[in-house]
Amino acid sequence: MINGKKILFSGMQATGSLTLGNYLGALKNWVALSDEYDCFYSVVDMHSITIRQDPSILRKRARKLLSTYIAAGIDPAKSCIYYQSHVSAHAEMMWILSCFTYIGELNRMTQFKDKSEKHANNINAGLFTYPILMAADILLYQADVVPVGVDQIQHLEITRNIAERFNNLYGDVFTIPEAYVGKIGAKIMSLQDPLKKMSKSDENPNGSIYLMDNVDTVIKKCKRAITDSKGMILYLDEQPGVKNLIDIYCSCTGKQPCETVKEFEGKGYKVLKEAVGEEVNSILQPLQRRVAEIEKDTVYLNSIIKNNSEKAEYFANQTLRKIQKKVGFPERLR
Ligand code: TYM
Numbered sequence: 001m002i003n004g005k006k007i008l009f010s011g012m013q014a015t016g017s018l019t020l021g022n023y024l025g026a027l028k029n030w031v032a033l034s035d036e037y038d039c040f041y042s043v044v045d046m047h048s049i050t051i052r053q054d055p056s057i058l059r060k061r062a063r064k065l066l067s068t069y070i071a072a073g074i075d076p077a078k079s080c081i082y083y084q085s086h087v088s089a090h091a092e093m094m095w096i097l098s099c100f101t102y103i104g105e106l107n108r109m110t111q112f113k114d115k116s117e118k119h120a121n122n123i124n125a126g127l128f129t130y131p132i133l134m135a136a137d138i139l140l141y142q143a144d145v146v147p148v149g150v151d152q153i154q155h156l157e158i159t160r161n162i163a164e165r166f167n168n169l170y171g172d173v174f175t176i177p178e179a180y181v182g183k184i185g186a187k188i189m190s191l192q193d194p195l196k197k198m199s200k201s202d203e204n205p206n207g208s209i210y211l212m213d214n215v216d217t218v219i220k221k222c223k224r225a226i227t228d229s230k231g232m233i234l235y236l237d238e239q240p241g242v243k244n245l246i247d248i249y250c251s252c253t254g255k256q257p258c259e260t261v262k263e264f265e266g267k268g269y270k271v272l273k274e275a276v277g278e279e280v281n282s283i284l285q286p287l288q289r290r291v292a293e294i295e296k297d298t299v300y301l302n303s304i305i306k307n308n309s310e311k312a313e314y315f316a317n318q319t320l321r322k323i324q325k326k327v328g329f330p331e332r333l334r
Helices: 020-033 054-074 089-099 105-109 108-117 125-140 150-170 215-223 241-254 259-263 269-296 300-326
Strands: 008-014 039-041 082-083 145-147 178-180
Touching: 008 020, 008 125, 020 039, 020 054, 020 145, 020 241, 020 269, 039 054, 039 300, 054 269, 054 300, 082 300, 089 125, 089 300, 105 125, 105 150, 108 125, 108 150, 125 150, 125 300, 145 150, 145 215, 150 178, 150 300, 215 269, 241 259, 241 269, 269 300
Parallel strands: 008 039, 008 145, 039 082, 145 178
Antiparallel strands: none
């Protein structure tokens, strides 16, 4: 608890361009929850280097991501928005937690398996221990809640297991975090393969809508979205392409799938696709304008980066010192 409020932590990687999945599955919920909780939103650049990055591009993307958090509606005067690499406690905590994590647990992580297949020539140790860094992120801030998309649930589970194991040995030091997953939009699928999640790293750019896509590109991508030959707009698992379009539509408009099915009753897929494109654009256009404005204001952005990383560091160090003491590291003498 900080000032009587529960604590929220979440993060996003500055790898590739953000997709509509990142927005609807995570960022949108971050904004909705930001008044209720005391929030820490990190640009998790340390996670990004598990895959080879061009240093100057990573730096630019990290700054754009920070601007996107603000543009989406997170108020940096209330919520702590910061770069993970500016708070060294993340790496220190990760080392300690590594000693409380089993190889067998890490072996079960599906994202590690997926990523090692995709990057077969660079299966580095960081890719394997990635969930421990994520656990360190969350546990450092004693987070009560972690809003994420469905693909991160397994990482939340391992975080809880590590925290419980530690608490069993040393007393109740860590808050056990809960995942917060939105009812709609928690797993936005690829427009080209609705059985696969929409992803920043998809080789086919038509599968993903990027937050910085222009109006025409969004419309084109929605028009080309893979559906089926049934010709009925229903919200069914057997129609994953149509279901995904309904999910996107509902997530953008706040409507329910059953209302949407009624709204489009008797209409063709073309009408649905056009409506989805329009709704997406009505979110992306103002977002893009705000990102551009914020990015231009270097002084403002730099002050946020500096002040918030100090705030994050203060909280993170409090937990780190407590944990260092618990495991038996000698006290610091002043
Ligand atoms: P990342 O950067 O891949 O994704 C950021 C957030 O977006 C969600 N997301 C989606 N939601 C719905 N549909 C999709 N297609 C979709 N694609 C992505 C993700 O679930 C995530 O919430 N390991 C994390 C970053 C991280 C983190 C943390 C998150 C590092 N430390 C601590 C929470 C707490 C990741 O790579 O997310």
